[in-house]
Amino acid sequence: MSEQNTLTYARVNDDIIRMLDKPTFKWWALFLPTLFFVGFGLFCFIYQVYSGLGVAGYRHPVFWGVYITDFVFWVGIAHSGTLISAILYLFRANFRMSIYRIAEAMTVFAVLTAGLFPIIHLGRPWNFYWLFPYPNQRELWVNFKSPLVWDVFAVSTYLTVSALFFFIGMIPDIAAVRDRVTGAPRKIIYSILSLGWKGSNWEWLHYTRAYLFFAAFATPLVLSVHSVVSWDFAMSNLPGWHTTIFAPYFVAGAIFSGLGMVIMLTVPIRKIFHLEDYITLDNYDGMAKLLILTSGIIGYAYGAEFFMAWYSGNPAEWGQYYYRITGEYAIFYWIMIVCNVVIPIPLWFKSVRRNLKILFIMSIFINIGMWFERFNIIVISLSHGFDPAAWGIYKPSWVEVGITVGSFAWFLMFFLLFLKTLPAVSIAEMKEILPVPKKEAQT
C-alpha cells in the first residue's frame, strides 16, 4: 500500500488516539438529535406496551411485519463486521486492517439492535425469558425443534462471541491509549480495560493464538447465524418461504448490506477525522469488489426463486411470485431489484470503485434495497398465502415507523459513543503492515 509509506509508528498512535479528544460541536450536533430519536422510539414502544400490539399495523393474515423485517435487517448488517474481521483475517487480506475495528463495532451494535426486535414484537415483552431453557414451576422445557429457539441460541452466541472478539482485538490498543491519556478517571478506566497489557512476547504469543481461534470460531458462526435466521422462514410451509436456497441467499444478502453499511459509516469518518492515510482507496476497492460478488449472488438468487416457482408447476408458489412483481406491493419489489442488482452494476469499473461520493450514495441505496428485500420476503409471502380467502394487505403504523427510526438512532448512538471512547482503527495491526524499523536500513 504505497499511500501508507509516509506513516510512522508514532504517527499512527497520534492520529488514532487524537480521535478520542474532547467531543466537538459537530459531534454533539449529531449526538443530541440521535438521543431525541432514541427517546421517540422508546416512547413508541411504551405506547405499544400500554395499548397492545394492535397499534402496530398487524392485521390478518400478516402478523410478522416491520419488526421482524428490522430484526433480519440488523442481523444482516451485523454480518459483514465478522466477515471483515474474521474471514478476511484467516485469508490474510490486508485491506481489512484499517476498517475492521469499525466493522466489528458495527457488528456488536447491530446485534444489540437486532436483539431488541423479537422482544418488541412480543405481545408481553416482559416474558421474553420464556425462550430460554430454565427450570420453571411447570417443569416444561423449550421446544428444541423450533427455529425460534435456534434463533435464541444463535443470536445470543453471536452477540457474545462478536463482543468478545471486538474486545480482545482492542486490548493492545486500549493499552496504547492508557499509556497516553492523563487524568485520573480516564487513566483508571483504560488501565482496567487493558487488563494490564504490556506487549511482552509472552502476551503476544498467547494473544495471537487466541485471536486466531476466535477468528476460526467466528467464521462458521457468522455463516450459521444468518442461516438460522433464514430457517425461521424456510422451515414454514408457506409459498415464498419454504425454499432450500434461503440460507446461502440470506448470508450473501447479509454480507452485501453489511458492506454497504461499512462504506456508509467509514466514508464520513475518514473525511472528518482525516484518516485518508489509513482507510485508503485500495480498502474501498476491495470492499466494492465484494459488493459486486454478493450483489451477483443475490441477483442470481432472485432469478432462481422465480425459476423454481415457475418450473415447479405449483400454482400457489407461482402465484406468490407473480404477485410480487405485479401485486399491491410490486413497487417495493422493483425498488429492491433496482437497488440491489441494477445500481451496483457500475462497480465493475475501477473508477467507480475508487470514487467515494458514488460509493457512499450507492451504499445508501443498497441498504434501502436490502431493507425492502426482507420486507418483501416477510410481508408479501404472508399476505398472499395458499388460501385466496385469507389474502390481505398490511400497512405499517406510525408506531412501527417510530420504533424503526428509533432503532437507527439507537445504533448510531452507540457508534458515536464508540468513536469518542475507543480506538476506531487498530493501532497494533496498522503497525504490522508498515515497514519495520531496522538499524541496517539506517547505516
Next chain:
Amino acid sequence: MSDKQGVLGIFSYLDATLETVRKLKDAGFNNLRVFSPFPSHEIEEVMDEPESIVRFFTLGGAMLGVACGVGFTVLMSTDWPISVSAKPIVSLPPFMIIIFELTILMGALATLLGLLVNSRLRRNAPKSMYDTRFSVDKFGVMITCSKDGVKDVEEILNSQGAEEIKIDGV
C-alpha cells in the same frame, strides 16, 4: 528478598533487538522478555518459546460445549416428551444447531479464559520494568539475572546500541 535483578534495555530497531536477544542467550541469560508494539514472528522465532497452550483451553471448551448441547437437548426433550406429528422425541438434525452454537460459545469463552490465565495472571514483567513507549514505537528486552550478571548484561545491551538501560532495585 531474592538476589535477582531486572535489567531493561530499550531499542528503536527490531533487528538490534533480535541481535541483543541472540547475544544474551549465547552468554547464558535465558530469563528474557521482549516488548514490542505489535506481534512479530521474528521475535517469536528468536525467543523460541514453547507453543501456546491456549489451544487446549479452546479444545476443552469446545468439547464441553458439545457435551452441554447434547445434554441440554436430549435430557430436556426426554424429561417431558411431547410427541408432535409422530416425529421422534430425540431428533438429531434440529439438535445439531443447538449443539453447534454451544460448541462455539463455550469454545470462545474457554479461549478467553486461556488467554487471561496464560498472559495476564502470569505477571510477566514488574511495573517498573515497563516503558509506555513500548505501545508506541520502541522495543524492549528485559533480563532477569543475578546481581553478579548485571554488568555483563549491561555490556551486551550497550554493544547493541540500547538507547536506555533501566536497572530495577539498584
